[in-house]
Amino acid sequence: MKPFDYVEIRVPAKPQYVGVARLTISGLASRIGFTYDDIEDLKIASSEAITNAVQHAYNEADGGEIVVGCALYPDKIEIMVADHGKSFNFEETKEKVGPYNEQQEVQFLREGGLGLYLIETLMDEVKVHHQEGVTVFMTKYVEEKRVEDNVENISS
C-alpha cells in the first residue's frame, strides 16, 4: 500500500475558486490532526500559491486551470499548486519581495509582494519549479504531540 493518500482538485484560474480550494484543503488538513493554527497557516500558504496562479499565470482570455494536489501522510501534508501559464524566476523574484522593514518610508511601501514570502514562512519546506508554468511544492509537518492526540481520538 502507498504510504499516503492523494487528493487532487482542479479549478479554473479565477478568483471565485480560491475559496473552494481553500475549503477542501482545510477539510483535508483537519483529517490528519493539524492544530487549528496550523490549518490557518496551511489555508493562507495554499491560498497565496493559488492566488498567484490566478493573478500571474494566464492572460485574461486564456481560461487556464490550476491543479492542487495534496499528499496526506500520517504526520505531514504535501501540497502542490501547479499552473501551465507564464513562468518566472523564483530566486530572482525572492530578492525583490519579502517582509517590510521598520525603516521604510510609508509612501514607498510596496502594495503586494508578500505572497511567496508568506508561503516560505508559514510552511516547513517549500520548492518552486518553473518550467511550463509554475509549480509550488510545500510541506507542513503535524506537531509531535498532535499526532499522538489524533491517534488517541481515532481509537477511542
Place this chain on the structure above:
Amino acid sequence: MKPFDYVEIRVPAKPQYVGVARLTISGLASRIGFTYDDIEDLKIASSEAITNAVQHAYNEADGGEIVVGCALYPDKIEIMVADHGKSFNFEETKEKVGPYNEQQEVQFLREGGLGLYLIETLMDEVKVHHQEGVTVFMTKYVEEKRVEDNVENISS
C-alpha cells in the same frame, strides 16, 4: 469562452474522503445561487454516488480512486461521479431497490438499497454508465427566482 466552469476533485475510495468531496460540492453549488434546500439535496445525491463507489466499486486492497467532476453553468450544475471498479447493471438493480412501502412487514425491511433511488429523486436528470467502472451523471437546475436573486446579489 466555454459556457461553463469545470472543477474536478479526485479522492481515494475511502469513507473519510466522502465528507471532503461533499464540502467541495456544497461550496461550488452555493456559488451559482442554489437555495439552502437544493444544496442539501445536492449534498445527499452526490454523497450517495460517492458512497456507492467507496462501498461497491473496489475490493478492499485495490485502493481505487473516485473522480468527481462538476460543470458549473449559470443556471445548473452537472455532477459526474466516476470509479474504475466493478460495473453493475443499473436497470436491473433499479428493479430491486427503491423506497419502502407501507404494507411491508418490518422484519423484511431492506437495510440499504436507497442510494440510487435518492439520487434519482433529488436530482433533475440522472444517467448511469457502466463500462469500465460506473459513472453517474446528475444535473440539478437553479430555480428561476434564485437565478435572478443571485444576479442581483452579485451586482449589488
Place this chain on the structure above:
Amino acid sequence: MSEYKKWKKFMNGVYLMNIEVVLKEEENFLKAFIGGEIDVLTAPILREKLTSVQLKEGMHAELNLSDVSYMDSTGLGVIVAFFKNINAKNGHVKLTGLSARLKRLFDITGLGEIMDIETDVKVEKNYETI
C-alpha cells in the same frame, strides 16, 4: 476559547468525523441523542452504539435527531436495522426532533409511513392551536 474547543469547533465547521451519540438507558426505556453528520464514515459509529444497547422485551426507544445536521442513506440503513431489532422484541421506536429537511428524507424513502416520527415544528404547532 481553548485550543481544543477551537479545534472541535473547526472540525464541526468542516463536517469531518462529526458525530455524537449519547445513550440513556433506564429500565425499559432508551433515549439516544444523536448529533452531527451521519454518512458512510460516521454511520458505523452510530451502528456500534445502537447495537451496544441491551435489548429488552417491549422496550421503548426514542432517537432524538434534533442535532443531526446531515444524514443520507447510510444513516437510514442504521436506523432501519435498529427499528427491526426493537420490533422483533415487540418494542417501539420513536424518532423525535427531526428538522423539516430530515423528515423529508424519511418521507421520500417511504419510512415516514412506517415509523413513528415526531417533527421539531414548535412554531407551526403553535399556529395550529391558536
Place this chain on the structure above:
Amino acid sequence: MSEYKKWKKFMNGVYLMNIEVVLKEEENFLKAFIGGEIDVLTAPILREKLTSVQLKEGMHAELNLSDVSYMDSTGLGVIVAFFKNINAKNGHVKLTGLSARLKRLFDITGLGEIMDIETDVKVEKNYETI
C-alpha cells in the same frame, strides 16, 4: 430561521463571497467595520469601499477587524494602500480588534512595526492587571 438567513449562514459556513464592510464617516473620523474573509475574491470589494472614502487632511481612521475570519496578502495589500493614502494626507490609521492570529500575520510581514495595531486581547489584559 428564514430561508434567507439559513442561506446566509450557509454561505458563511462555506466561506464564499463572504465579506462585509460598514463605513461610518463623521467630520475628520472614519470608522470601518470589516467582517468575513478577505481573499483575492473579496479584497477588491474592500478596496472599492475604502477608496470611496473622501480623504481629508489629518484624518483619523480606524479599521475594526474583529469579525475578520480569514485574511491573506490580498487583504494586506488593500490595507497598506489605504494606509499610504491616509498617511499622504498626514492622517492616522489604527487597526483594532485583531485576533492573535491576525496580529501574527501583520507581525510576520513586518507591518506590525509600521502600523498602529490594537489587539483584541481582553482576557490576557485582565490577567495582567490582576
